[in-house]
Structure formats: C-alpha cells, structure tokens
Amino acid sequence: MLIFGGRLLQRAVNGAMALTQVSSNKCCDGYQKVFEHDSSELKCKMKFAIYLPPKAESSKCPVLYWLSGLTCTEQNFITKAGSQQAASEHGIIVVAPDTSPRGCNIEGEEESWDFGTGAGFYVNATQEPWKTNYRMYSYVTEELPRLINSNFPADPEKMSISGHSMGGHGALICALKNPGKYKSVSAFAPICNPIQCAWGQKAFSGYLGADKSTWELYDATVLAESYSGPELDILIDQGRDDQFLSSSQLLPDNLIAACSKKKIPVVFRLQQGYDHSYYFIFSFINDHIKHHAKYLNA
Amino acid sequence: MDAYEVRGRLDVIEEEEAADEDAFVMVQDSPDVFCGDCGVLTVRGAAAHVSHALVTLAAGAQQMKDQLSKSRSKLSEKIIEMENFASNLEEIFITVEENFGRQEQNLEQHYNEVLQTLSQRNEARAAALDEQKNDKLERLYGQLLRCGQTLDASKELIESAQEVHRRRDKRAFLQAVMPIMKRVEQFAREEVDLKLGASLDFDVPTTDLSDVRQMMESINVLPAPSAPVMNPQIANSATETSLHVCWSLFSDDTVEFYELYWRLISDDCTMETPQEVCQLKVKETHCTVSDLLPNAQYELWVTATNTTGISPASERAVYMTVPSPPVIKARQCVSSLDAALIRWDSGNTNPVESYTLEFQEASADGESTATESIVAIPSCECLVQLQSWKRYIIHIRAVNIGGPSDRSPPLHISTTGTFFHLLEDTAHPSLSLSADGLTMFYLDEDLPISHMTFSDNTFNRCVAVLGDLVPIRGQYYWEMEVDESAEFRVGVAYEDTQRNSYLGGNNTSWCMRHILTPSRHKYEFLHNGWTPDIRITVQPLRIGVFLDYGRGILSFYNAALRQHLYTFSCQFLHYVHPCFALDNPGALTLCTGLTAPPYVAQP
Numbered sequence: 086m087l088i089f090g091g092r093l094l095q096r097a098v099n100g101a102m103a104l105t106q107v108s109s110n111k112c113c114d115g116y117q118k119v120f121e122h123d124s125s126e127l128k129c130k131m132k133f134a135i136y137l138p139p140k141a142e143s144s145k146c147p148v149l150y151w152l153s154g155l156t157c158t159e160q161n162f163i164t165k166a167g168s169q170q171a172a173s174e175h176g177i178i179v180v181a182p183d184t185s186p187r188g189c190n191i192e193g194e195e196e197s198w199d200f201g202t203g204a205g206f207y208v209n210a211t212q213e214p215w216k217t218n219y220r221m222y223s224y225v226t227e228e229l230p231r232l233i234n235s236n237f238p239a240d241p242e243k244m245s246i247s248g249h250s251m252g253g254h255g256a257l258i259c260a261l262k263n264p265g266k267y268k269s270v271s272a273f274a275p276i277c278n279p280i281q282c283a284w285g286q287k288a289f290s291g292y293l294g295a296d297k298s299t300w301e302l303y304d305a306t307v308l309a310e311s312y313s314g315p316e317l318d319i320l321i322d323q324g325r326d327d328q329f330l331s332s333s334q335l336l337p338d339n340l341i342a343a344c345s346k347k348k349i350p351v352v353f354r355l356q357q358g359y360d361h362s363y364y365f366i367f368s369f370i371n372d373h374i375k376h377h378a379k380y381l382n383a
Numbered sequence: 384m385d386a387y388e389v390r391g392r393l394d395v396i397e398e399e400e401a402a403d404e405d406a407f408v409m410v411q412d413s414p415d416v417f418c419g420d421c422g423v424l425t426v427r428g429a430a431a432h433v434s435h436a437l438v439t440l441a442a443g444a445q446q447m448k449d450q451l452s453k454s455r456s457k458l459s460e461k462i463i464e465m466e467n468f469a470s471n472l473e474e475i476f477i478t479v480e481e482n483f484g485r486q487e488q489n490l491e492q493h494y495n496e497v498l499q500t501l502s503q504r505n506e507a508r509a510a511a512l513d514e515q516k517n518d519k520l521e522r523l524y525g526q527l528l529r530c531g532q533t534l535d536a537s538k539e540l541i542e543s544a545q546e547v548h549r550r551r552d553k554r555a556f557l558q559a560v561m562p563i564m565k566r567v568e569q570f571a572r573e574e575v576d577l578k579l580g581a582s583l584d585f586d587v588p589t590t591d592l593s594d595v596r597q598m599m600e601s602i603n604v605l606p607a608p609s610a611p612v613m614n615p616q617i618a619n620s621a622t623e624t625s626l627h628v629c630w631s632l633f634s635d636d637t638v639e640f641y642e643l644y645w646r647l648i649s650d651d652c653t654m655e656t657p658q659e660v661c662q663l664k665v666k667e668t669h670c671t672v673s674d675l676l677p678n679a680q681y682e683l684w685v686t687a688t689n690t691t692g693i694s695p696a697s698e699r700a701v702y703m704t705v706p707s708p709p710v711i712k713a714r715q716c717v718s719s720l721d722a723a724l725i726r727w728d729s730g731n732t733n734p735v736e737s738y739t740l741e742f743q744e745a746s747a748d749g750e751s752t753a754t755e756s757i758v759a760i761p762s763c764e765c766l767v768q769l770q771s772w773k774r775y776i777i778h779i780r781a782v783n784i785g786g787p788s789d790r791s792p793p794l795h796i797s798t799t800g801t802f803f804h805l806l807e808d809t810a811h812p813s814l815s816l817s818a819d820g821l822t823m824f825y826l827d828e829d830l831p832i833s834h835m836t837f838s839d840n841t842f843n844r845c846v847a848v849l850g851d852l853v854p855i856r857g858q859y860y861w862e863m864e865v866d867e868s869a870e871f872r873v874g875v876a877y878e879d880t881q882r883n884s885y886l887g888g889n890n891t892s893w894c895m896r897h898i899l900t901p902s903r904h905k906y907e908f909l910h911n912g913w914t915p916d917i918r919i920t921v922q923p924l925r926i927g928v929f930l931d932y933g934r935g936i937l938s939f940y941n942a943a944l945r946q947h948l949y950t951f952s953c954q955f956l957h958y959v960h961p962c963f964a965l966d967n968p969g970a971l972t973l974c975t976g977l978t979a980p981p982y983v984a985q986p
Contacts, residue, residue: 341918350941356915
C-alpha cells in the first residue's frame with residue numbers, strides 16, 4: 086500500500102479527506118483494514134472497514150458495499166460474516182461502513198437500540214436534532230464511494246450493494262433510488278416495507294417527521310412499485326425461524342408482490358431453520374458474493 | 384583367383400610396402416625430398432630431378448599412401464562384384480538343376496506311360512492270339528476224334544464182314560451176310576466230311592497303337608501346365624464391386640493364357656440356390672473382376688492353358704468385397720464441448736468385421752487437416768474425445784477382411800455446446816414430439832388410458848421424456864422455452880429413474896417445477912420430494928440448465944435475464960439425462976447446441 090500511502094500523505098496535507106488506518110490484518114491473502122476519517126456529510130469521525138483482495142495489489146477491483154443492521158458497527162460484519170474468503174477468490178473489495186454517526190452528542194441518540202446511534206436507517210433526516218448529522222443515505226451513496234475511489238484501487242464503474250436487516254433495507258433503497266448506479270443488489274432478512282412495520286414507523290417519524298409521503302421515498306416496496314430503470318437482479322435470503330419475520334417487522338411478501346407486479350427480477354429464498362443472526366449471514370454470504378461477482382466481474 | 388587368394392595378395396603387398404619404405408630409407412644418403420614424377424627418394428637439388436615435382440618426405444609418403452588405398456579399394460570393389468556374381472551363379476546352378484530334374488522326371492514318367500501302354504497292348508494281343516489258337520485246336524481235335532471213331536467203326540465192320548466171308552457154313556453165311564452188307568453199303572454211302580474244321584490261317588487283328596504314337600510324339604512336346612496357386616487376398620485391393628485377384632505359377636511351365644472362374648458363395652442377403660460360375664480369360668497372373676456385390680464372399684479358382692492342354696484347376700480361394708459405406712444417424716448423435724457420441728446404420732445387411740471412425744477439423748479456408756482414426760469399433764456407435772471450440776467432420780467406414788468401405792456421408796459437429804436429442808422411446812404416450820424432435824406437446828389430457836401404448840421404457844404417470852447426453856463427466860448447458868401457462872418439470876434424472884413416479888419425486892431425479900395457482904406462479908426445486916421455499920418474481924420463460932459433474936452441481940437460470948434461480952449440489956453417481964415433463968397441456972421447446980454463457984460456467 087505504499088503507493089496509496091503516498092496519496093494519503095497528500096490528502097493529509099490537503100486536510101479534507103484524510104484517512105487514518107486504524108487496523109490491518111492479513112486475511113485470505115488479502116488485507117482486512119479499518120480506516121477512520123472526518124465525514125463531511127455526517128460531520129463527525131467515521132470508521133469504515135475495507136477488505137482488499139490479493140488482486141488489488143496489481144489492478145483495480147470492483148467494490149461491494151455492505152450495510153449492517155441495527156446496533157452494529159463496522160466490526161460486526163468483518164469479524165462474523167466470513168466474507169473475506171469469497172471476496173478474495175472473486176477479487177472484490179468489500180466496504181462496510183458504520184450504521185450511524187457517532188459521538189455527536191445528540192440528545193436521545195442512546196435511548197433506544199432501534200433508533201439513533203447504531204440505527205441510522207440509511208436516510209437523510211429532515212427533522213431536528215437529527216438533520217445535521219443523520220445523513221447516512223448521502224454518506225453511503227455519495228461521500229463514501231468518492232472516498233473509496235480516490236484512495237483505493239477501486240473500479241468506479243463497478244459497484245454493488247448488500248446488507249442485513251436495516252442494512253438490507255438500506256441496500257434495497259439505494260439501488261432502487263439510483264437506477265444504474267449499482268450493478269447488483271442483495272439482502273439478508275431486509276426490512277422490506279418500513280412504513281408498514283414498527284421499526285420503520287418509529288425511525289421515519291423520528292428522522293423524517295409526520296408526513297408519510299416523505300417516508301415513501303425510503304421504502305423499498307413503494308420504490309419498487311414505481312421503479313423504472315435498468316433491470317435489477319435481486320437476491321434475498323430470509324431465515325424462516327427469524328423472530329422478526331414472525332413479528333412482522335420484515336414483511337418480505339409485500340416486496341415480492343410489488344416486484345412481481347413490476348416485473349423486477351427477485352429470487353427470494355426462505356431458509357428453513359435459520360434465524361436473524363450472523364450465523365445465518367455466514368451460511369449464505371458466499372452465494373451473495375457469487376451473485377455480485379457475476380455482474381461485477383462481467 | 385578366388386576372394387581369399389586376392390585378399391592374401393593384398394596383405395602381402397602391405398608387408399612388402401612396409402619393407403620397401405624401410406629399404407628406401409636405408410639405401411640413399413640423407414635423402415630429404417621425394418620426386419612425385421619418378422616416384423623415388425632423392426636429394427634436393429639433384430640434377431636428375433631438377434624440373435620434376437619435388438615434395439617433402441612427409442607429403443610424399445602421404446601421396447603414395449593415398450594412391451595405395453585407392454588401388455586397394457578398387458580391388459575390394461572388384462572382389463564384391465565377383466562375390467555377387469558367384470552367388471548369382473549358385474542360384475542359377477540350383478535353378479537349372481531343379482528345372483532339369485523336373486524335365487527328367489517328366490520324361491521318365493512319359494516313357495513309363497508309353498511302356499506301360501505298349502506292354503498292355505502286347506498282353507492283350509497275346510491273349511487274343513492264345514484264344515484263337517485254343518479255339519482252332521479244339522475244333523481240330525474234335526474233328527480228329529470223330530474221324531477216329533468213324534475209322535474204328537469202319538474197321539470193325541470190315542472185320543466182321545471178313546469173318547462172315549470166312550465162314551464155311553453156307554447157311555450161317557447167308558443168314559449173316561445180308562445185314563452186314565446192308566451196314567457196309569450204308570456206311571459206304573455216307574459221305575465223309577473231309578473238310579478241315581478250322582482254317583489254318585491266323586486272324587491278325589490290327590492293333591490300335593495310335594495312342595502310343597501320340598504319346599511318343601508328345602514326349603517332345605511341352606507338358607500341360609501344372610496347377611497355378613491362388614494368392615490370398617491382398618489388403619485394401621478390393622472395392623465394393625470389384626476384386627483384384629492374383630495367382631502364381633510355381634513352375635517354369637509355358638502358359639498361353641489363364642482362365643479365372645468365380646462364384647458368389649455368400650451374399651449380403653442369404654441365398655438358397657447356388658450361384659452360377661462366371662469366367663474370364665486373362666493373360667497376366669492377375670486381374671480385376673468387376674460388377675460384384677458389396678460385402679460378399681466369392682470363391683475363385685484359375686486354370687492355366689498352353690498348346691498341350693489345360694492344367695488342373697487351382698485350389699479355390701475366397702475373396703471378399705468391401706462393404707457398402709455406413710450411414711450416420713445424425714438425429715441420434717450427441718455432442719458436448721469435449722466429446723461426441725456418434726451412432727450410425729451399418730449400411731450392410733450382413734454383419735461386417737468392424738468400423739472405423741475418421742475425424743478431422745473443418746478448416747475455414749478449405750485446407751485439408753490431419754485425419755485421426757479410431758479403428759476396430761465393434762458396434763454401431765462410438766464415443767470420441769474432441770477439443771473444445773472447434774468444428775469437426777466425421778466419417779465412418781465399415782471394414783471386413785476385404786478392406787475398408789468408402790467413407791460414409793459426413794457429419795458436421797461443433798464442439799461449442801451441448802447437442803442432444805430426446806429419447807422418443809421413453810416418452811409418455813400423451814407427449815408428442817415435433818418433426819425436428821425438439822418441441823414436445825402435451826395435447827389431450829383426456830386421452831383414455833386404453834388408447835395409449837406403454838412399454839417398460841416409457842413414463843406412465845408423469846408425462847415426461849428423457850434426453851440423451853454424451854456419457855462423459857463434463858459440463859453441459861441447454862435451454863428450454865416454455866409457454867406462460869405451462870406447468871412443467873425440467874432437470875436431470877438417472878437413466879433408470881422410475882418410470883411410474885414423478886420427476887423430482889424420487890432420489891433419482893432433480894428438477895425445477897412450475898405450478899400455476901390462481902393467485903401466482905409457484906416454483907419448486909425438487910429432489911426426493913423435497914423443495915426449498917423460493918419465490919421468483921419474474922416468470923422465467925427461457926430456462927437455462929447447467930450441469931457440471933466435476934463440481935457436482937445442477938443450476939437453473941432465467942436465461943433471458945441472466946438471473947440465477949437455484950443450484951442443486953449433488954455428486955452424481957451415474958450419468959444423468961436431461962428430463963422434461965408437462966403437468967398440464969402445454970408445450971416446451973428444447974434449445975440445444977448453445978454455448979454456456981460466461982456467467983454460468985464460472986465457478
């Protein structure tokens with residue numbers, strides 16, 4: 086990484102997009118790293134994890150963005166999901182940001198595990214006191230890719246997105262709201278129809294206010310019903326024994342119905358015996374990376 | 384002078400040469416040059432050799448050595464020539480000995496025959512003469528006997544007459560005289576046959592010695608030839624309709640011409656009546672017989688004729704014409720990226736010995752490429768390994784002892800994808816196939832069972848059919864087009880999958896199933912009756928199936944969207960066959976020969 090070390094130095098001089106390496110571990114012949122930077126969207130220091138496959142030493146690689154779920158940081162995915170092996174084999178860079186701004190000292194941000202810290206819901210908040218910092222949508226779709234493309238051997242034309250639970254919701258809406266930006270999208274136990282479930286209603290009313298029409302801008306099922314753009318290929322895995330499925334937080338049937346109507350290609354797999362945990366993600370992460378590789382390496 | 388003597392003399396020359404060299408050195412006083420012209424050692428500046436070619440002793444020695452070896456090699460060549468001539472002479476000596484020996488034998492035999500015949504005639508004549516003699520003697524003897532008897536009777540009569548004459552008694556005399564006188568007169572009246580009973584001449588029958596004369600004459604004439612010998616059939620000399628026949632004459636007999644006879648002994652079709660014999664007059668010891676039947680055995684024999692006569696017939700040889708070329712059954716051939724299974728019809732009614740498969744790459748610019756062959760194929764099918772991404776031309780030949788047939792019409796194969804056809808004899812009777820064998824229809828659900836003919840090989844519950852595939856553990860890809868409303872099952876199954884069960888319902892088949900419910904499309908991926916729970920939002924109308932034995936996977940794709948639907952992981956224990964079924968009336972079209980798209984074949 087000496088080449089990029091040089092660039093880092095230059096950035097440090099410029100000041101704006103300085104990256105500091107927090108950790109680096111060799112893994113599957115590549116490197117699992119964590120960096121910290123000052124985010125302009127979120128107005129705080131943010132960490133993100135990045136896996137660089139062996140291929141990155143000699144050429145540009147496509148990038149898969151992974152959005153984690155409620156209560157997660159950039160650590161959960163890289164330590165529990167076991168994605169490095171497949172990423173290494175397929176030559177894909179995997180970037181896993183944090184799930185919300187941190188250390189902003191906003192009142193109420195630590196009150197609930199499903200709202201505030203660790204629960205950014207990948208929206209750009211319009212309500213106080215969240216609207217200054219809670220801009221995860223722009224962070225994920227604009228600032229982070231710019232950062233990655235400038236500092237790492239990333240192919241800027243080849244991006245895909247995936248995530249779990251709230252992150253699954255994030256991945257779906259990013260793809261549906263940005264036709265053509267992502268080559269493929271997949272999700273594990275996503276929140277498919279947030280305006281209809283308790284989580285979504287709580288988060289949206291807090292971040293976006295009472296006007297439900299603003300909520301629809303961040304709802305995958307609603308966005309699917311009005312999607313028009315290049316063809317998507319969506320892979321969704323859902324554990325059948327997922328407690329949040331049975332408690333109607335996830336509502337995949339609604340998304341499936343909308344996609345069937347709009348002829349958006351989805352393969353939805355209900356996996357018997359699996360729950361909402363990272364064990365579930367670990368079990369099927371290879372299939373997802375292979376799904377993305379098909380389009381990223383084409 | 385024989386070889387050994389010559390060699391002996393060369394050795395002597397060598398020794399002498401060596402001795403002479405020494406002699407040369409000793410005789411002169413410090414000679415330092417050699418005169419090439421005179422061939423002697425001399426001193427530089429010597430008057431006698433002023434204008435001659437003078438060379439150093441070393442060079443001179445070399446020159447003379449070269450000359451000597453040239454002469455020696457000339458002599459060696461001569462020796463070789465003579466040796467060859469000698470061995471040639473030996474051969475000729477033996478041949479002449481043989482030939483003359485034969486002539487002697489011939490002559491002896493001839494004369495023996497003549498002598499035999501003569502002595503036979505002699506005996507015959509003698510016997511005839513003897514008979515004649517006996518006959519005459521018998522007759523004469525008979526006559527003699529009769530004469531003797533007559534004489535005795537006459538004498539007796541005279542004696543009794545005299546006795547009566549001498550009697551004194553006149554009365555007794557007159558009593559006895561009348562009967563005696565009567566008897567005497569009677570006797571005197573009898574004529575005496577004084578002719579000879581047999582002639583004294585001998586009947587000389589003319590002996591027929593003409594054949595002896597003939598034999599004597601023929602001694603000086605050429606014998607009729609001895610029987611020729613038929614050569615066995617030369618490999619690759621026959622065609623479908625002709626045979627090249629050769630024979631030899633193992634004697635020095637003069638022959639004017641040969642007559643070759645042949646007869647069909649077994650044909651492509653069995654015949655009951657023996658065939659007629661054909662013949663041909665030929666001057667050489669070989670000929671080509673035409674207008675024959677293919678894959679047939681002919682019996683051939685030959686006689687040699689010269690002015691004396693015809694030789695006995697040779698032993699009969701059997702020749703065989705080559706078979707007719709086979710016909711490749713294109714519809715039943717299957718191929719993949721790296722192999723092809725070719726099937727053909729024999730082209731001959733009777734069996735042939737084996738088949739040869741020839742294949743070569745089809746080159747774009749018409750250049751001929753190397754042909755590879757697989758020989759000794761015992762049956763009418765063959766699996767051939769090929770290279771990927773090429774086009775091949777395949778021919779088959781049938782082979783019997785007469786040689787190989789002409790090439791069959793070609794079959795073009797592309798190793799760019801999986802080509803196969805449906806096994807029609809596995810199809811459920813309700814499933815009909817299009818003419819090109821690639822589309823299947825399930826037309827009438829209410830066809831009564833009695834109207835359907837089942838066999839052990841047909842599916843009898845599931846309206847299904849199997850496909851064929853190259854029996855090699857490689858990678859295969861094919862696609863199917865289905866109607867929107869078609870409820871189908873597509874996938875793979877072992878060849879012996881239960882014909883009375885439904886595809887996917889047992890552990891010998893794996894398939895993707897589409898069910899149409901009033902509210903939605905339902906998809907199952909069935910094996911052993913179990914399916915994962917999978918929802919698919921866009922109905923696949925063009926389904927790609929990818930089979931990889933090596934990785935043990937069977938994958939299904941929405942080929943129109945390049946969307947992966949599901950992958951079975953299973954180590955196939957045997958070869959599997961593509962399988963297709965329609966659960967309700969509808970149609971399904973098979974697309975073969977496609978190259979697996981890159982997103983499919985990648986691991």
